[in-house]
Amino acid sequence: IYASRAAGNWDIYWQRVGGKNAVNLTKDSAEDDTQPAYSLDGNYIAFRSERTLKGIYVMEATSENVRRLSDVGRNPSWSPDGKELxxxxxxxxxxxxxxxxxxxxxxxxxxxxxxxxxxxxxAVQPSWSPHGHRIAYWGMQPGGGQRDIWTIPAEGGAAMAVTNDEALDWNPVWSPDGQYLYFASNRGGCMNFWRVSVDEKTGQVTGEPEAVTTPSGYSQHISFSRDGKRMAYVQKSETQNLQRIAFNPSSAKTVGTPQAITQGTRHVTSPSISPDDEWLVYSSQGEKQEDIFLIKRDSAHQRQLTNDHFNDRAPRWSPDGNRIAFYSDRSGRYEIWSISADGTGLQQLTFTSGPSAVYPIWSPDGKHLIFKQRDRLPFIVETDKPWPEQTPRQLPPLAPAREQFWPWSWSADGRKLAGWWVDRVAGKNYIHTYDFETQSYEQLTSFGSNPVWLRDGRRLLFHSEGCIYFVDSETKKVREVLSAPPDEARSASLAHDERTLYYTLRRTEADIWMLNLEEQRK
Incomplete structure (x- = not known):
């Protein structure tokens, strides 16, 4: 069983091993259905659905009797007795x-x-152990971007670390006998599979990680046959390149056809246009080495600003074009840094404690920076003062229980911020604005992230589910601006004259493979 968007949207398919005819189990749903999981007895399928009532659904293996189980949750995993997810x-x-x-x-x-x-x-992507004792998952280490794997008792309790190193470790799945925890990792250079012996009752790691090599540059999403002799997995190829298209600011519509700025196997993220509209800065987030690059808008020249093993992300030009702010773990945890456009003058700007400092945004006059600490409200600092002289100013909460506003764009008149609120329980994003004068927030949409202001301080662009949208902050009207199915358009950035829209185009190809584990071990 697997998810595919072969029919246009994401659906859940069933296919016999060795067979060629796939059966669409959710063809009657116009919305995305993903993340299917079989119950151990094979009678039921749990999955995530984006139907009008979003959440976790359960249906019989024949696709009959579909019902919503919960309004929250992703990546369901069954308990061995089938009583819980x-x-x-x-x-x-x-x-x-x-x-x-x-x-x-x-x-x-x-x-x-x-x-x-x-x-x-x-904790994400949980996996229930075959005898029901523990649950494995992966997550991010506090204060940094390191991805590691843990297990916890099924009834809850203290977590036991399975990995704790610089490698990107994720996608943990128990072997059917409960003796090993398999996972995906780039510790060998490319994203491939590893396994480590773990005591299923105590969570104690009892061996060193062993490679389980597949003939793939990027492998993910492990699934075992019940006897543990075969392993199905996904081989993925993904690129994310920078494109541009003409834009009419009056109608807020694109004009003509897109043109590629970068090509090949790049992973371009978070593009930001220079004040003179000549250069774009971006991060290679998602590649083995995540660095900051500059490229001319006509792609004639490219320059690498950072070149090391640290993760450098979300670069933003200063309004005067002299500096570029970004966040990096080069101090041992994620903090805000800046660098000159010629690659000199690398400087750490924040020295925070607690959660990571991410997503720097310059004020239009360049006198302030706002940044976000995970699980805290954003802070504003002055750009002309060293950290010991700073008194960071924190934005007020929207509500006592919802402190996850992520700012992304500062309006040209300096009066407002645009960002998104994250509802961690429902797993949803909402585009919001913040007004400095009234110290109040306003919800604009019920979906989306990464909004950017147009210069009129009223209209915005944002992206969601592979499309770029437009919203009027006064009327709250939303409409699609750009889509490129089956590819995904993301990370909108406008030229200062608003005549060109820059964005990233993510292209993903994936196939399902089968690995005979007995043959591999010979």
Whole structure:
């Protein structure tokens, strides 16, 4: 069983091993249905659905009797007795791209829908052990971007670390006998599979990681046959390149056809246009080495600003074009840094404690920076003062229980911020604005992220589910601006004259493969 968008939207398919005819089990749903999981007895399928009532659904293996079990949750995993599902709050398109941090784990009673909280730390992609003792998951280490794997008792309790190193470790799945925990990792250079022996009752790691090599440059999403002799997995190829298209600011519509700025196997993220509209800065987030690059808007010249093993992300030009702010883990944790456009003058700007400092945004006059600390409200600092002289000013909360506003764009008149609120329980994003004068927030949409202002301080662009949208902050009217199915348009950035829209185009190809584990071990 697997998810595919071969029919246009994501559906769940069933296919016999060795067969060629796939059966679409959710063809009657116009919305995306993903993340299917078989119950151990093979009678039921749990999955995530984006139908009008979003959440975790359960259906019979024949696709009959579909019902919503919970309004929250992603990546369901069945308990061995089929009585519960464990789910995480956050979903993700790639392990380097996360939106809800920290992400809690919940256990859901299949009969009643009652939920119990397992952990409030960061935890995604859970996997229930075959004898029901423990749940494996991966998450982000506090204060940094390191991805590691843990296990916790099925009834909740203290987590036991399985990995703790610089490698990107994710996608944990128990072997059917409960003796090993398999996972995906780039510790060998490319994203491939590893396994480590773990005591299923105590969570104690009892061996060193062993390579389980597949003939793939990027492998993910492990699934075992019941006897443990075969392993199915996904081989993925993904690129994310920079494109541009003419834009009419009056009608807020694109004109003509897109043109490629970068090509090949790049992973271009978070593009930001220079004040003179000549250069774009971007991060290579998602590649083995995540650095900051400059490229001319006509792609004639490219220059690499950072070149090391640290993760450098989300670069932003200063309004005067002299500096570029970004966040990096080069100090041992994520902090805000800046660098000159010629690659000199690397400087750490924040020295925070607690959660990571991410997503720097310049004020229009260049006198202030706002940044976000995970699980805290954003802080504003002055750009002309060293850290010991700073008194960071924190934005007020929207509501006592919802402190996950992620600012992304500062309006040209300096009066407002645009960003998105994350509802960690429902697993949803909402585009919001913040007004400095009234110190109040306003919700514009019920979906989306990464909004950018047009210069009139009223209209915005944002992206969601592979499309770029437009919203009027006064009328709240939303409409699609750009889509490129089956590819995904993301990360909108406008030229200062608003005549050119820059964005990233993510292209993904994936196939399902089968590995005979007995033959590999010979």
């Amino acid at each position: 464990v789910v995480s709050a956050d979903s993700f398109s790639a392990p380097t791209s996360r939106s809800i941090i920290p992400s809690a784990l919940w256990a859901i009673d299949v009969a009643s829908g009652n939920k119990r909280l397992l952990t409030e730390g960061d």
